[in-house]
Amino acid sequence: MFRIGMGQDSHRFAADPARPLLLGGVRVADARGLDGNSDADVVLHALCRALEQALGEDAFSRYADALCAQGVADSREYVKVARSRVEAAGWRVNNVGLTIEARTPKIEPLRVAMKQSVATLVGIAPDAVGINATSGEGMTLMRDFVPHLAAMLEDVVHDDPESTLGWCDDQTEFEFGLDLLLEGIERRRATEAAAAG
Numbered sequence: 001m002f003r004i005g006m007g008q009d010s011h012r013f014a015a016d017p018a019r020p021l022l023l024g025g026v027r028v029a030d031a032r033g034l035d036g037n038s039d040a041d042v043v044l045h046a047l048c049r050a051l052e053q054a055l056g057e058d059a060f061s062r063y064a065d066a067l068c069a070q071g072v073a074d075s076r077e078y079v080k081v082a083r084s085r086v087e088a089a090g091w092r093v094n095n096v097g098l099t100i101e102a103r104t105p106k107i108e109p110l111r112v113a114m115k116q117s118v119a120t121l122v123g124i125a126p127d128a129v130g131i132n133a134t135s136g137e138g139m140t141l142m143r144d145f146v147p148h149l150a151a152m153l154e155d156v157v158h159d160d161p162e163s164t165l166g167w168c169d170d171q172t173e174f175e176f177g178l179d180l181l182l183e184g185i186e187r188r189r190a191t192e193a194a195a196a197g
């Protein structure tokens, strides 16, 4: 059994020319960043939405806002939550398709790194991530950056009667998962701070 979800997200380019641009977890050199409370990785936000939609849910802003409020601006952490929700529900990501509408930057030089980064985040091979880019031919809003993302989920446990995995539709269970993630981030920060002296 398969499920498909579509995700979209958009951010304006930031006024601050020094703000870094992150796309799919890849830092883009010599490009103006996007505005947002988090790192504004518009591709990863669209990915989270696609994964949520495939699950038949829409919890992205709930956990992104909660993590952001805790000072977690790295959108890769949001994808980790989305992926854990996919896997807790008994699915795994099969492939991801991404279309980017933006006049700038050029996506071609970023393609290999973005495929690798997105693939690693959702646990698939780089050749299971397809990326198209279009400038919009002048028909889209030039100041915005808009990715459209589709993710296909593959059933891993629903046919297995031994499986104890199920839908995470219990709010307590969901909050518990978020707490564990935040604890992990805190621990990692403490370790990094200790290592940095």
Ligand SMILES: [Zn+2]
Pocket: 009, 010, 011, 036, 040, 041, 042, 045
């Ligand atoms: Zn966003």
